[in-house]
Amino acid sequence: METLRSVRSAAAWPWISTVARLGLAAVWLIAGGLKVGDLAASARAVNAYQLMSYDAAKVVGAIQPFLEIALGLLLLIGLATRLTAAISALLMVVFIAGIVSAWARGLQIDCGCFSAGGALAEGKEAAYGLDILRDLGFLALAGILVWRPHTRFSLDGLLMGDAR
Amino acid sequence: MSKGKRDRSTKARQIVEHQRAAERRRTVTIWTSVAVVVVLFIAGLVGWNMMADQDDGKVTTPTAAVDDGTAFAVGSGPVTVDIYEDFMCPACNSFEQASSATLKQLVDAGKVTVRYHPVAILDRFSNGTEYSTRSAAASAAAAQEGKFTEYHEVLFANQPAEGSDGLSDEKLIELGKSVGLTSDTFADAVNNGSYRSWAAQATEKFSERNFTGTPTITVNGEQLETPSPEQLTQAVEKAAG
Known part of the structure; x- marks a missing residue:
């Protein structure tokens, strides 16, 4: 029975990982897509965290959306899944740290996670707790992929020549 | 050929195949990782260039503007x-x-x-x-x-x-x-x-x-x-x- 169960779970993991991979790909594509149209606003969103000079924020704000879209596409096709997932996890940790620091300093900003954020609209409260929880969820998706990078419908699988 | 010998050669073949498969996985992992790094680097460069281009372009500043033309x-x-x-x-x-x-x-x-x-x-x-x-x-x-x-x-x-x-x-x-x-x-x-x-x-x-x-x-x-x-x-x- 024990072996049967482990065989079954071995068969299930690639599917679970596939869902995680496609989900994370969607997260990056949406997050990047929403920022890429207005890089000046993206720079202001980074600057609103007040963690670096505006010149540095400009660079980060301009590069970040393109990195996000690239990561999304790489995860979508499933290339070097473990590495792209690890980079995704690292970015999520950085984002979470940024939000925690903004929260701790009492800044009233939009996290700029799924928008080119910045200062909040009038009467809006920052929802740092929710932002962090959501990013932790994404971190978990990345974690699953680092742990079990084998997925269905991936370029990795095709190149490795395995039907697993 | 005795049964024992055949078993051994099958086993040897399996080991070789296994090694070949492992080798292939390693090669694929290395090259796909290189590809990923290159893609991310290019994406970063695109962002950098877009940022640099933003500052170009002609700006018409109203003649009445003061303080570096901002006010x-x-x-x-x-x-x-x-x-x-x-x-x-x-x-x-x-x-x-x-x-x-x-x-x-x-x-x-x-x-x-x-x-x-x-x-x-x-x-x-x-x-x-x-x-x-x-x-x-x-x-x-x-x-x-x-x-x-x-x-x-x-x-x-x-x-x-x-x-x-x-x-x-x-x-x-x-x-x-x-x-x-x-x-x-x-x-x-x-x-x-x-x-x-x-x-x-x-x-x-x-x-x-x-x-x-x-x-x-x-x-x-x-x-x-x-x-x-x-x-x-x-x-x-x-x-x-």
């Missing part, structure tokens, strides 16, 4: 009050309602020079019509015709709600007419977005000064903690000595 001045007093506002920002409107009388008084008494800096940081709150940029650009067009103060006032009096489409270009022109901006020059500037790049540049300079929200008010360079008429008066008196 329009009212009055000529010794103390400088800088006011950074987005026409879409409700807190800016509240500040205007509460403080415009005080500001006028200070200007009339010859105590202050008020420099209005229109900035566009709230474009994301107008359903893609970029009202912040359009209104800031229109105010520059009004300044070019010598009517900034009047237009500034009428824009705040007619402020659209955050999350709405903002005022249409047509409405911006109509409001201009109501304060005497009847020339075709003004209407054309609004319709063609002649001062949009100016608005983007003024906003950029606002960020470079490390301001992140509106309204931001400084008195001789000192930022007010909470923009209110009382704080403003106090700061001006202190600055005047």
Whole structure:
């Protein structure tokens, strides 16, 4: 029975990982897509965290959306899944740290996670707790992929020549 | 061939196949990882280039603009009050309602020079019509015709709600007419977005000064903690000595 169960779970993991991979790909594509149209606003969103000079924020704000879209596409096709997932996890940790620091300093900003954020609209409260929880969820998706990078419908699988 | 020998050769073949498969996995892992790093690097470069290109392009600065071409001045007093506002920002409107009388008084008494800096940081709150940029650009067009103060006032009096489409270009022109901006020059500037790049540049300079929200008010360079008429008066008196 024990072996049967482990065989079954071995068969299930690639599917679970596939869902995680496609989900994370969607997260990056949406997050990047929403920022890429207005890089000046993206720079202001980074600057609103007040963690670096505006010149540095400009660079980060301009590069970040393109990195996000690239990561999304790489995860979508499933290339070097473990590495792209690890980079995704690292970015999520950085984002979470940024939000925690903004929260701790009492800044009233939009996290700029799924928008080119910045200062909040009038009467809006920052929802740092929710932002962090959501990013932790994404971190978990990345974690699953680092742990079990084998997925269905991936370029990795095709190149490795395995039907697993 | 004995059964034992066949088993052994099958096993040997299996081991070789296994090794080959492992070798292939390793090669694939290395090269796909290299590909990923290259793709991410290129993506970063694209972002970098887009950023560098942003600063190019011609900017038409209204002739009346002061302070590095970012502001329009009212009055000529010794103390400088800088006011950074987005026409879409409700807190800016509240500040205007509460403080415009005080500001006028200070200007009339010859105590202050008020420099209005229109900035566009709230474009994301107008359903893609970029009202912040359009209104800031229109105010520059009004300044070019010598009517900034009047237009500034009428824009705040007619402020659209955050999350709405903002005022249409047509409405911006109509409001201009109501304060005497009847020339075709003004209407054309609004319709063609002649001062949009100016608005983007003024906003950029606002960020470079490390301001992140509106309204931001400084008195001789000192930022007010909470923009209110009382704080403003106090700061001006202190600055005047």
